[in-house]
Amino acid sequence: MSTAREHPDQTAQLLIEALPYIRQFADSVVVVKYGGNALAGGDEASALASFAQDIVLLQAVGIKPVVVHGGGPQIAEMLKKIGKTSEFHDGLRITDAETLEMAQMVLVGKVNSGIVAALNVHGPIAVGLSGVDANLITAAFRDEKLGFVGDVTNVDPTIVNRLVAQGIVPVIATIGSDIAGQTLNINADTVAGEIAAAVHAEKLVFLTDVPGIRRVADDPSTVMAQATVEELEALVSSGAANGGMVPKVEACCTAVRGGVRRAHILDGTTPHALLVELFTDSGVGTMVVPS
Amino acid sequence: MSTAREHPDQTAQLLIEALPYIRQFADSVVVVKYGGNALAGGDEASALASFAQDIVLLQAVGIKPVVVHGGGPQIAEMLKKIGKTSEFHDGLRITDAETLEMAQMVLVGKVNSGIVAALNVHGPIAVGLSGVDANLITAAFRDEKLGFVGDVTNVDPTIVNRLVAQGIVPVIATIGSDIAGQTLNINADTVAGEIAAAVHAEKLVFLTDVPGIRRVADDPSTVMAQATVEELEALVSSGAANGGMVPKVEACCTAVRGGVRRAHILDGTTPHALLVELFTDSGVGTMVVPS
Amino acid sequence: MSTAREHPDQTAQLLIEALPYIRQFADSVVVVKYGGNALAGGDEASALASFAQDIVLLQAVGIKPVVVHGGGPQIAEMLKKIGKTSEFHDGLRITDAETLEMAQMVLVGKVNSGIVAALNVHGPIAVGLSGVDANLITAAFRDEKLGFVGDVTNVDPTIVNRLVAQGIVPVIATIGSDIAGQTLNINADTVAGEIAAAVHAEKLVFLTDVPGIRRVADDPSTVMAQATVEELEALVSSGAANGGMVPKVEACCTAVRGGVRRAHILDGTTPHALLVELFTDSGVGTMVVPS
Amino acid sequence: MSTAREHPDQTAQLLIEALPYIRQFADSVVVVKYGGNALAGGDEASALASFAQDIVLLQAVGIKPVVVHGGGPQIAEMLKKIGKTSEFHDGLRITDAETLEMAQMVLVGKVNSGIVAALNVHGPIAVGLSGVDANLITAAFRDEKLGFVGDVTNVDPTIVNRLVAQGIVPVIATIGSDIAGQTLNINADTVAGEIAAAVHAEKLVFLTDVPGIRRVADDPSTVMAQATVEELEALVSSGAANGGMVPKVEACCTAVRGGVRRAHILDGTTPHALLVELFTDSGVGTMVVPS
C-alpha cells in the first residue's frame, strides 16, 4: 500500500473524498462498543493503539465519540488466576460476590484504564467512567439466584453529555449500581444500546470479531449488508440469531427504536474498519436501519 | 448523646453556631485524603457510609470537596489472594508488572468505585477518576529497578476543576501514567498534596489513623495542635518524623507552600472528625500553616 | 442546653441529621413572611438578629430565601407620634394621604431598612425592595372611600428572580403603586402569598405570634398540624377563622393553589422556629398542603 | 416654542443634531445628583415628572443613568411635623436617634420611593437603593458628639453595577451603615462623588438650584463655564466657595480625581437642563475637568 509520505497528493485527494462524510457527521455523537475480544487478540497493544488512533481521528474531525467496552476474556483470565470456579443455577453462571469484585476490578481498573491510557497518549482526551459514576447506569438484580447480575433500569446520561460537550471522550465500563449502591455486572452490549439512545447518538457501532449479522447463523455467506429493526427482531424471535450475537442485535434494535439513525455491526479486527465505515462509500458489516 | 429528633431546638442552635464556618468555607475547595486504613477497619461499610455523609454534607453547604484515596491494605490483601510475593531491591519493594496490575485494579476498580458508590447513594454526586483520566497525573519512573513506581511530573487539574464547577465530587485514585501511556503506581499522600496545590484548595485534610503529628515520634503526648511548614520540614530532615507520616507531612508542606491556606492531619477513625474540624471551634489533630 | 463548644461531636451529629433536609431544599426559593409583631416585642433588636441568623443560614446552605414583611405596630406608633387619629368609613379605617405617607415611610424607611441592615451585618447579602421597585407590585384602589388602600392587580417578579439568582436575599416592603405611580398600602400577608406563587417558591412560611391555625378560633387546643387548601377555605367561609388570621390563611391558599408545595404558619416568637421547621423532623405550627 | 406635532421635520433635524452626543455617551454611566431642593419647589410633582422623563430618555438612547438624591427640605418638614427641635454641639446640629430615624424614613420611604415611582410610570425601569442595601455604603461615626452622622469609609458598587448591567436605573438614598449595622446619615453630595468614582462613571451631574460655581461667592456674574480640579480646590481652601456649594465642589473633585471624565454643576430648575447639557453644543452651568 502506498503511504502519505510517498504520495502526498494522494493524501490530499483522499481527504477530499472523505470530506462529505466528515461534514455529514460533524458534531454527531457516535457510540462505539469495543469488545473485550478485540482486545484479547495476539497483538493486543497494537490493536488498542490502532483503535485509539481511530477514535482520536473521529474526535479531530469534529465527531463526538463515546466508547463502551466489555471485558469477558480478561475477566475469565483473572478468575482463572485466583483459581475461581463458577457455580451455576439452572445452567446459568452465578456471579457471586468474589466474581463480581473481580469483574469490576478487571473492567474498571484494567480494561477501562488501558483504553483511556491508550487514547490519552494523544493528549488529555479521554475520561474513564463506570455506570457508578454520577449514577450513569442504575440497575436492579435480575434474579437473586444468579447473584450480582443486573438489568438496566435507568440511564442518566448527564455526565456523558457534559464530558462530550467539553470535547472529552467518555470511555464506559459496564458496571452499574442499584439504588442502595450495590454494584452489579451488566451486559455490555445492552448498555451500549441504552446509552446510544440516551445520548441521542447518530450512530452506534459494534466492533466485533465477526463480519456482520448472518441471516442463517451457521452460514457465513448470509451476512446482511443492511437490515431493518423488524427483520432483526424476527431473526431473534425465530432463533436464527444465537449466542453472543443476540444481545448485540437486540441492542441495535433498542438504539434504533430509541432514535439512533444507524447501528452497525462490523468486524473490528479489520484495521481501521471504523474509519472505512464512516469515511468511505464502502459499507462494511451490517447496517441496521429503522423500518 | 441527644439527637435532633429529641431536641430540635438544639439542632437549630448548633446550626447557628456552625454558620460562621459554613459561610467562611462556602465555594472553597477542600481536598480530603482518605486513607486505605480508614477503609480497612472492622466495620468498613459503616465507616465508608459515615465518611460519605460527611462529604455530602460539605457539598450540601456549598463547599467543594475533592477526595483522594489510597488503598494499601486492600492491595496487600489482593496480592495475598493470588499468592504473590514481592521481590526487593536494596531493601525496597519492587512493583513488577503483575503487582502494578493488581494495585491498579484494586485502587481504580475496587476502592475508588466503592467510595463513588457510597457517595452516589445520596444522588449523582461523585465521579471516579484516576490520574490517567484526561492526563490528570503525569508521572515518570522513579528508578527502573523499583519497577512500575512513579514520581509526579505534572498535574493537569482541568478535569477536576470542571467536575467541581459542575457540583460533582471528584474521587481520585492515585495511578498516574507516563507520556507513553504506561501506568505507574504513585504515593497517594504525595498526589493529594500536589492536587491540593494545583486546584488552589483552601484546605487539605488527611484522614489518618493517628491523632496528628508528633514532635517526638514515639511519644503520643507530643502531638502538635499547630505547626509551620518550617517546623515540619525541620522535623523531617532531623529524622524525628518517620514511617508513613513522612509523605503526609511532606504533602502538607507541598500544599501549603503551593498556596493552600491550611493543611490538617486528623484521626479519621473518630466519627465525623472532618465535620468537627470544619464546623466547630474545636480544632482536632495538627494544623499546618505557612510560616 | 449543651453548645457546640462543649460538644463538637454533637454538632457534627446534628448536621448529619439535618443533611437530608439541606439537600432537599437546596436551590429552592422559600418565601418568609416576617410580621411586624415579631419585631415589636420586648427585645426587638435581639429577635431581629436571631431572625437574620436564620435567614443567613438558609442562604448559606443553598436555600434561596425571600423575606416579605409588614409593620402594623410600627405604623401605629408613628401615627400616634404625629397625633394622627384615623377616620372611618362604614367601620373601616380610612387611609388618607398623610397616613399613607407615614405607612410608607415606616415600612420602607424604617422596618425594611432595619431588616436589611441586620442581614447585612453578615456580608452584602440583602437588598430592600418595595412593590414600587421595578414595578414589582402593581395595585389598584380597593374603594376610593377607604383612601389609599390597594389590591394587588399584578406581580412582576423579575427583579426578585434576578436578585435571588445573584445570591441576594430580597427583603420586600408591601407598598404597591398603581399604573399612574400613586403608591398604595396593601395587606402584607396577601402580598406574601402572591409573591410566593409568582416566584414558584417551594415553601411559604408565615412567622406569626400564634402557634398555628385553630380549627376553633377560640380554642388553643385545636391547632391543626396539617390542613388542606379545601379545609382552610371551608374554615374561612364558615367564619371559624377570624381576625388577622384570615388574610394569612387566604394567602397560604393562594400560594398553594399557585403551585407552592407547602405553606406554613409558625410561632415566630419561638427561637429559630424557621430552622426547626426546615431542618428537623419536628413539624411545628400548621402546614398547608394541596388537597 | 414649536412642537413636534407642528413641525415633525424639525424633530428629525434636531434628533440628527443630537446624534453625535447620543453616540458619544452610549453605554456610559452618568451619575445624576438630584437635590432635595429641586423636589421641594412650587410644583414638585411636575418637576419630578420632568426629571423622570429626562432620565428615561437617557436610558432610552443607551446611556446608563444612576440617580443619587438628598432630601434636606423634606426631612426638615418632617421634623417640624413631630415638633422636633435640634440640639447643637459646637454650633453643629446633632443628629440624635429620633432625627436619624426621621431622616431615614423620609429619604428612603418618601423621597426615594417618590423618584422610583415617577420613573416607573414609564415601565419597570428603576429600583430604589439605600447605602444599607448589599452594603453599598459603609460609613463610620464622624464624631460621636454629633450623633448619627457618618463619613463614607467604603463604597461597594457591586449591586449598582449589576442593576445597571440589567438596564435598571438605581436610585440611591444616602443612608449608610457601619459594620455593626447601625445606620448613619451621610452628606448626599459626598456620596454622589464617591459613587461616581466607584462605578467609573463618564459624567457626574449635580442638578442644583444655582447656575454653577461662582469664582466669587457673592457675585452671580462670576459663574465659571469650566474649571479644573486644581482651580476648585484652591477656591475651597481659600474660602471663596462657601455653604452648601462646598461639598458639591469637593464631590466633583473626588469624582474627577477618581477617573470620572467630567463633572457638572447645573441649575436643575431650568427645564430639561440635563438634556441640554448632554445633547446640545450649549454647555450650561460649570464643567469640572482634570487639570
Next chain:
Amino acid sequence: MSTAREHPDQTAQLLIEALPYIRQFADSVVVVKYGGNALAGGDEASALASFAQDIVLLQAVGIKPVVVHGGGPQIAEMLKKIGKTSEFHDGLRITDAETLEMAQMVLVGKVNSGIVAALNVHGPIAVGLSGVDANLITAAFRDEKLGFVGDVTNVDPTIVNRLVAQGIVPVIATIGSDIAGQTLNINADTVAGEIAAAVHAEKLVFLTDVPGIRRVADDPSTVMAQATVEELEALVSSGAANGGMVPKVEACCTAVRGGVRRAHILDGTTPHALLVELFTDSGVGTMVVPS
C-alpha cells in the same frame, strides 16, 4: 427652521416628545428598503449621507435597522457604458450572463459598498451582504428564457440575525444564488419583504420616490394613509396598482402576512422621512396593516 444650536431647550423638548416612540421601538428590527432611485438623484452623495445619518440614529437609540437596497438606475448606466443592449423574450428583458455580471458588480461592488462606506464614516457599524453570503438568499431560475433571473426559494436569516445581535447594520444587495452556486438577479422589493418576515421585523419601510400607494394609479390625490393587506391585494388583482409599485405592494403584504406589524411606503426624497415616520405623530406615506 431653527436649529439645536439656536434653541437647545427646543432640542430637549423634541427629544422628550420622541421618547415614547424611542421606547416603543427599542430592540425592534426595522427593515428599510432603500431604492436605487433614491441614490440616483441630483445630489447623490448628500442624499446618501443624510440616509446614513438616519440609520445611524435609529441604531443609536436602540433600534436594529437592516438595509435592503436595489440599484436599477446604476445598473442601466453601467450597461450603457459597456454598450450593452438588452434582448427581449415575449416583451420581457433577458438577463444574459454579461448583464448578470454587470448587475452583480454594480449592486455588490458599487451600490452596496457605497452605502456601507457612508454608514461606516460614523464608526464600524455596517457590514455589506449579498444573498450569496452564508446562503442568505437561495433562488431558482424563474424561466430559463429570461436568463439569470431568479425567484426566492429560501431565506436563511442566520447571518443577518447574528450581525444584528452584535449591533451591526447588515446592508443587503439582492443577488441570490441557486443550490449549484449560480448567482441570479432578484427583485429587491420582493427580497425586502421576505427578509422582513424572516427576521421577524417590527416594521418594513420602503423609501421610494412617491408619496405612497394610490387608490387610483393615475390620481395623486388618492394616496392612502393606511391600507389593509386585503385592500392592497384587491388593488393589485384589479390592476389598479401598476408598474414598479406592484412588487412593493406585494412585498408589504408578504411581510405583514409573515408577521411584520407594520409596512410603510414613504417618499424617501423628503429629508429624514424615515425619522419623521418613526419618531413623530405625523404618519407619512401609506401604512400597511393586517386586516
Next chain:
Amino acid sequence: MSTAREHPDQTAQLLIEALPYIRQFADSVVVVKYGGNALAGGDEASALASFAQDIVLLQAVGIKPVVVHGGGPQIAEMLKKIGKTSEFHDGLRITDAETLEMAQMVLVGKVNSGIVAALNVHGPIAVGLSGVDANLITAAFRDEKLGFVGDVTNVDPTIVNRLVAQGIVPVIATIGSDIAGQTLNINADTVAGEIAAAVHAEKLVFLTDVPGIRRVADDPSTVMAQATVEELEALVSSGAANGGMVPKVEACCTAVRGGVRRAHILDGTTPHALLVELFTDSGVGTMVVPS
C-alpha cells in the same frame, strides 16, 4: 492514482497519517491569500471549485480559514471591456475614479462573490467582506498623484474574529476606505500580511503561480524550502527579489514579525497544494520562519 472508492483501507490509512497535523492545527486560524491569477487560468471554475473543497476541508477538520484575494487579471479585463486606458505618473499607473470604481466592482462584486458562492455550495460557510465592512481596513492615500491608491493605516479585525468564532469563513476583498469613507485600492498581498498578524494567525499561505521564493530571481533552481525573515529582508533590499514577489515576501515578513508562526509561498496551480502543505510531511514551496 487510486481512489477511496477502490481502496477504502487506504483512505483510512492516509487519514491516520494526517491525524497529527489535523490535531496540531485544530482551532488555528490560517490566512490563505488566493491570487487573481489562480482564478484566471484556463479552467477557472474547476480551479475555484477545487480551492473551495480545500478550504471547506480545512474548516471541517477544525481549522479556521480566512481567505484574502486579489483580482488583477479580472480588473484588467474589465478595464479593457470599457475601453479604459490608464494614465501614468512618473511611470506608475494612475488609479483614477473610474478605474477605482471598476476595480471595486470587479473585486467585490465579481471575484469575491464568486469565491463565496463556490464555498457556499457546501453549506452556509462563507461570508464576503471588503475592507469597508465594519471598518476592517482603514487606508490613506499613498500619493494623490497616483489617484485612489491607498496604504493600510489600521486593521480592525473584530468582524473577522467574530465570523471566525461562529464557524464562518471570511472572504476578504482588499478594498479599504479612508476616514472620510472614500474607498481606495490596496495591494492584496500587503493586506493579507496585515490581517494575518491582526488575527493572530498560526499560518499565512500565499497561493501563487510560482513554486516559491528564488534566491536568484532568474534561476528557478534556487527556490528556497525555508527562509528566515532576515534572509528575505536582505533579499528584498538587495534587489534580488523583484516584481510581484516583493509584496508577497514583505507580507510574509510583516506577518511573521507580527506573531504568525509560519508563512508559506506555494504554487497554487498544483491541485490541493494547500492540503499537501498542511496535512503531509511534504513541505512544498517556501516556508518563512522567524529568525
